[in-house]
Amino acid sequence: xxxxxxxxxxPFAVTVDLAVLTLRAGALHVLLVERGQExxxxxxxxxxxxxxxxxxxxxxxxxxxxxxxxxADVSGLHLEQLRTYSEPDRDxxxxxxxxxxxxxxxxxxxxxxxxxxxxxxxLPYGSAGPLAFDHDRILxxxxxxxxxxxxxxxxxxxxxxxxxTLGELxxxxxxVWGTALDRPNFRRKVLATPGFVEPVPGAAxxxxxxxxxxxxxxxxTATTLHPPLxxxxxxxxxx
Amino acid sequence: xxxxxxxxxxPFAVTVDLAVLTLRAGALHVLLVERGQExxxxxxxxxxxxxxxxxxxxxxxxxxxxxxxxxADVSGLHLEQLRTYSEPDRDxxxxxxxxxxxxxxxxxxxxxxxxxxxxxxxLPYGSAGPLAFDHDRILxxxxxxxxxxxxxxxxxxxxxxxxxTLGELxxxxxxVWGTALDRPNFRRKVLATPGFVEPVPGAAxxxxxxxxxxxxxxxxTATTLHPPLxxxxxxxxxx
DNA sequence: TCAAAAGTGTTCGTCCTACACCCATGA
DNA sequence: TCATGGGTGTAGGACGAACACTTTTGA
Numbered sequence: 001x002x003x004x005x006x007x008x009x010x011p012f013a014v015t016v017d018l019a020v021l022t023l024r025a026g027a028l029h030v031l032l033v034e035r036g037q038e039x040x041x042x043x044x045x046x047x048x049x050x051x052x053x054x055x056x057x058x059x060x061x062x063x064x065x066x067x068x069x070x071x072a073d074v075s076g077l078h079l080e081q082l083r084t085y086s087e088p089d090r091d092x093x094x095x096x097x098x099x100x101x102x103x104x105x106x107x108x109x110x111x112x113x114x115x116x117x118x119x120x121x122x123l124p125y126g127s128a129g130p131l132a133f134d135h136d137r138i139l140x141x142x143x144x145x146x147x148x149x150x151x152x153x154x155x156x157x158x159x160x161x162x163x164x165t166l167g168e169l170x171x172x173x174x175x176v177w178g179t180a181l182d183r184p185n186f187r188r189k190v191l192a193t194p195g196f197v198e199p200v201p202g203a204a205x206x207x208x209x210x211x212x213x214x215x216x217x218x219x220x221t222a223t224t225l226h227p228p229l230x231x232x233x234x235x236x237x238x239x
Numbered sequence: 240x241x242x243x244x245x246x247x248x249x250p251f252a253v254t255v256d257l258a259v260l261t262l263r264a265g266a267l268h269v270l271l272v273e274r275g276q277e278x279x280x281x282x283x284x285x286x287x288x289x290x291x292x293x294x295x296x297x298x299x300x301x302x303x304x305x306x307x308x309x310x311a312d313v314s315g316l317h318l319e320q321l322r323t324y325s326e327p328d329r330d331x332x333x334x335x336x337x338x339x340x341x342x343x344x345x346x347x348x349x350x351x352x353x354x355x356x357x358x359x360x361x362l363p364y365g366s367a368g369p370l371a372f373d374h375d376r377i378l379x380x381x382x383x384x385x386x387x388x389x390x391x392x393x394x395x396x397x398x399x400x401x402x403x404t405l406g407e408l409x410x411x412x413x414x415v416w417g418t419a420l421d422r423p424n425f426r427r428k429v430l431a432t433p434g435f436v437e438p439v440p441g442a443a444x445x446x447x448x449x450x451x452x453x454x455x456x457x458x459x460t461a462t463t464l465h466p467p468l469x470x471x472x473x474x475x476x477x478x
Numbered sequence: 479t480c481a482a483a484a485g486t487g488t489t490c491g492t493c494c495t496a497c498a499c500c501c502a503t504g505a
Numbered sequence: 506t507c508a509t510g511g512g513t514g515t516a517g518g519a520c521g522a523a524c525a526c527t528t529t530t531g532a
Contacts, residue, residue: 012250012251053327083320088295227469
């Protein structure tokens, strides 16, 4: 922790990469940008960019998120640090250390396509062939993390609009985990967890036309789930 | 993700910081180094250092760990990325982005005190007044993470020597969580989890002189715990 | 009147908790 | 023979899985 000569070491570029996930039509989608130049020209990549000199990684991530999605207000959106990728050869041109984030969005708008990227689009998770750089790995790590977080935290509401039905909340779990859940049990479990959701009095929504109107809920104040909402056990699930 | 001019942006220094935790005499201890120069001269700090040009953060962390602890072989030790700290003012002299790691050690040797640091010592967790920089926060984050990981993973064995008793394993949980656990139930829970521990046939150890000799176990091959080993519920536990 | 989706009730088994109790060792 | 820590047994309760059933809407 000494030897603080600013130029004694090779300078590193520091970037943020964003794994922005959302649910569209019951399927998990990822925000990706198409690369216009080498390396990986024509490949899809996670949105991201350089840290500005007076900016933390969290601020940079939120700024990039606003630029890429075109959302006016990203201050309330769920953004969380995933981990940092620092392998020396992860970018063939120079040494880039990247702090990766996951972001969860409800009902996203079409991305502006502006900002840095030539083209930004929502693509179904897993459909975009090999991504540029080590972004396949980052995206897979993000998916793993989200799946695990659903068990122990209330992040699922971050995928939902401000007011949502329990059926929509359950769809989040089923889509991310890729498993079906028993509706009555899911309902009881969620309602039994204080602070997970709170009812919107008197409100109801017709979901998809048919069927009984569903009561509406808002996200509660709790952030962690006790006890956890465990996914159906498959043996030897990865971390 | 364009504009890759290496000098278009202010260069960042990238470091690793290590929260090295261990158990000594039933209490959680942290490896700390004493700072010899400003800023924070005389304060304790987490060990750490700069990334070398051809080195990932993981490699740098393992190298620093070896240097600071004086251990000959750190290849098998548990090392895990915590998160990255990038607030612009976290070091008053220059812009330093630091990738923090947690390391768990069994029965550590006295640190060499060599390497970079003037003095390196094991201090009881929470006893070292305010640490330098944002290291208090990093250490607290590390403690939170470890506590949560004990519930869902097998990391507890990383605090234990290669062969250990179930009583020692239970002490890990009790020390990190700060709560007492029921011994019979803990035992059943651990043994019922396939791959958590495996018995060392015929071996036994006299623990502390008195009492019945305890059977010895080795760490198993599993990394995750299903179902999790939940700590006794206190309402509204932080993440 | 039927299909679809929301919501309620109930049963049954499993797991967790708690405590009582036995075993082997050193002092 | 007592204190100490390891190890086993067991009764009771809480919780979750599975599934039957009712309710309310649109077609």
